[in-house]
Amino acid sequence: MGDAQLVELALRGESEAPYFVLYTRYHTGVCAHISRFVGEREEIEDICMESFEKAFKQLSSFNPEMKFSTWMLTIARNTALDHRDKAKVRGKKLETTSFDIAEHEASSIPDDNRSPEEEIIDSQIHEKFMASIEGLPDLYREPARLCLIDNLGYKEIAEKTGLPLGTVKTRIRRAKEQLTAMMLESDED
Numbered sequence: 001m002g003d004a005q006l007v008e009l010a011l012r013g014e015s016e017a018p019y020f021v022l023y024t025r026y027h028t029g030v031c032a033h034i035s036r037f038v039g040e041r042e043e044i045e046d047i048c049m050e051s052f053e054k055a056f057k058q059l060s061s062f063n064p065e066m067k068f069s070t071w072m073l074t075i076a077r078n079t080a081l082d083h084r085d086k087a088k089v090r091g092k093k094l095e096t097t098s099f100d101i102a103e104h105e106a107s108s109i110p111d112d113n114r115s116p117e118e119e120i121i122d123s124q125i126h127e128k129f130m131a132s133i134e135g136l137p138d139l140y141r142e143p144a145r146l147c148l149i150d151n152l153g154y155k156e157i158a159e160k161t162g163l164p165l166g167t168v169k170t171r172i173r174r175a176k177e178q179l180t181a182m183m184l185e186s187d188e189d
Helices: 003-012 017-034 041-057 068-091 116-134 138-149 154-161 165-188
Strands: none
Touching: 003 017, 003 068, 017 041, 017 068, 017 138, 017 165, 041 068, 116 138, 116 165, 138 154, 138 165, 154 165
């Protein structure tokens, strides 16, 4: 079943199953996307949940002519950036200074940009996710790439790979299960 159909079913309110399917379908990709902006694993999962909550509350604003994945990743990115900005504000001390500080003193004022360490951590998490995709068995690697990296829908993946739609769904589901296990395993090491 396509994303637009799931959204339509969800909006009818007859069952929570469409929400669960959408969540399951995009959870791994949304977490990976958020990891580009936030480094802490617990925070990534919290932001992921908040992103899905926002998306599901705003589901009636989803345009079925768009890809659900693009819409969902936009919400996730904005939520992650909001959290990052709020964390910066909470972490800052408000200091009073004179506006006539010398130029050499101005260079000691902290920059609002992310630290190199934070950027490295984000990049390492992203690299770990990409390496995990490459570490998948051949059977699952291409469908996982097309779904999680290229954000193609199941039907598009089926057309591109020449595989039956049911096979694509099964392979992506199994790839997500293996990716989750691989990411958790590498965190424990």
